[in-house]
Amino acid sequence: MTFAQRAVSAAITAASSAGEFPTGFAPCASSAVFTSGTIAVSEAEIIDFAVKYDPQAMHTDPEAARSGRFGGLIASGWHTAALMMRLFATNFLSPASSVASPGIDELRWLQPVRPGDALHLRVTVVEARRSRSRPQEGIVRSLIEVLNQDGAVVMSLKPISLIACRPTA
Amino acid sequence: MTFAQRAVSAAITAASSAGEFPTGFAPCASSAVFTSGTIAVSEAEIIDFAVKYDPQAMHTDPEAARSGRFGGLIASGWHTAALMMRLFATNFLSPASSVASPGIDELRWLQPVRPGDALHLRVTVVEARRSRSRPQEGIVRSLIEVLNQDGAVVMSLKPISLIACRPTA
Numbered sequence: 001m002t003f004a005q006r007a008v009s010a011a012i013t014a015a016s017s018a019g020e021f022p023t024g025f026a027p028c029a030s031s032a033v034f035t036s037g038t039i040a041v042s043e044a045e046i047i048d049f050a051v052k053y054d055p056q057a058m059h060t061d062p063e064a065a066r067s068g069r070f071g072g073l074i075a076s077g078w079h080t081a082a083l084m085m086r087l088f089a090t091n092f093l094s095p096a097s098s099v100a101s102p103g104i105d106e107l108r109w110l111q112p113v114r115p116g117d118a119l120h121l122r123v124t125v126v127e128a129r130r131s132r133s134r135p136q137e138g139i140v141r142s143l144i145e146v147l148n149q150d151g152a153v154v155m156s157l158k159p160i161s162l163i164a165c166r167p168t169a
Numbered sequence: 170m171t172f173a174q175r176a177v178s179a180a181i182t183a184a185s186s187a188g189e190f191p192t193g194f195a196p197c198a199s200s201a202v203f204t205s206g207t208i209a210v211s212e213a214e215i216i217d218f219a220v221k222y223d224p225q226a227m228h229t230d231p232e233a234a235r236s237g238r239f240g241g242l243i244a245s246g247w248h249t250a251a252l253m254m255r256l257f258a259t260n261f262l263s264p265a266s267s268v269a270s271p272g273i274d275e276l277r278w279l280q281p282v283r284p285g286d287a288l289h290l291r292v293t294v295v296e297a298r299r300s301r302s303r304p305q306e307g308i309v310r311s312l313i314e315v316l317n318q319d320g321a322v323v324m325s326l327k328p329i330s331l332i333a334c335r336p337t338a
Contacts, residue, residue: 053251055258056267069268077270078251082222085247089224098225099238101246103277109270 036091036121038149039083041075043115049079074112080119080155081107084146087121099137099162107157111148118149126158130165138165205260205290207318208252210244212284218248244282249324253315256290268306268331276326280317287318295327299334307334 043062050059054076057064065073075083113119127141140163146155212231219228223245226233234242244252282288296310309332315324 049251053255055255056262057264076254078247078254081250082218082247085245086222086224093225095226101278103275104273105276106272106274107276108272 032125034092034123034125036087036123038118038120039087041083041113041115041117041119043073046073046075046079046113046115049082050076054078070112072114074114077109077155080109080113080146081157083119084121084144084155084157087119087146088123088144091121092123094163097164099164101159101161103160105158105160107155109155111152111154113148113154117154119146119154121146131162136165138163201294203261203292203294205256205292207287207289208256210252210282210284210286210288212242215242215244215248215282215284218251219245223247239281242284246278246324249278249282249288249315250276250326252288253290253313253324253326256288256315257292257313260290261292263332266333268333270328270330272329274327274329276324278324280321280323282317282323286323288315288323290315300331305334307332 047060047062050056056076058068058070058074059065059076059079062073065071122145124143124145125140126143127139129139131137131139140161142159142161144157144159145153148154216229216231219225225245227237227239227243228234228245228248231242234240291314293312293314294309295312296308298308300306300308309330311328311330313326313328314322317323
């Protein structure tokens with residue numbers, strides 16, 4: 001992990017490991033930005049995912065896709081989301097404190113993802129606070145942007161994440 | 170396809186095939202509700218998806234998951250989303266008129282999805298109108314609920330869909 005990856009991982013685990021949540025978390029959390037490693041997208045994987053989960057010709061048939069709206073094969077938006085999760089889990093999630101996610105707001109597919117692209121994440125922590133209903137858990141809101149090798153944002157989303165934290169003093 | 174599935178498919182293709190969009194679509198669209206066929210979720214597929222895209226123990230390791238928050242293995246939320254897309258594409262999307270989706274609002278994971286579950290969709294068409302910026306396209310907003318065999322809603326989301334439609338007269 002790079003320093004930035006360690007930093008966000010540390011931020012996300014701060015609640016459980018350092019007992020400083022939410023005050024220790026907040027200074028880091030407000031508008032802290034972190035980037036991930038990259039993941040490559042192959043034509044074979046685009047087709048394999050789409051045959052199983054999103055069987056539309058623009059995702060499964062390179063020939064048909066060439067004459068379609070996007071001028072070539074593009075990844076299912078749900079495949080891009082799955083690759084985002086892979087990058088997020090590998091780079092940022094702590095097994096010790098990750099609990100669950102109740103959901104996602106404003107998921108947007110902004111640019112097509114094509115075979116040969118290499119994706120990475122830019123994660124901005126928007127808010128981190130202790131849950132009112134479950135004080136043993138913290139709620140983190142963030143903006144995740146998925147960027148390609150040209151720096152274009154291909155997808156963005158605003159997840160809500162639950163993390164374990166120490167009991168209040 | 171059941172009658173209901175044909176009906177929503179017809180509703181979604183109405184724009185391009187019948188040239189009646191948006192006026193012909195609207196009466197059907199406002200609060201029309203349709204249900205899909207079912208798809209089964211196996212432990213092997215839960216683990217396979219998660220190893221690739223969401224490698225957390227609650228999704229990949231039945232033994233570790235048993236002592237975790239959910240008392241057993243559960244599907245990655247992104248796997249549930251992919252299964253939703255499979256049901257949606259197979260039951261409702263028309264190759265002739267489906268264009269793309271710019272995004273999803275309010276995706277919520279409400280209940281765990283476990284091995285052996287069988288999922289189906291309930292789709293409520295909320296709004297259907299012609300695009301102002303691209304009048305050759307229609308914009309459909311819907312509420313998709315994913316239900317399990319007990320009728321519990323395990324996931325819900327509000328997708329935005331673009332469909333092809335005939336030029337205005």
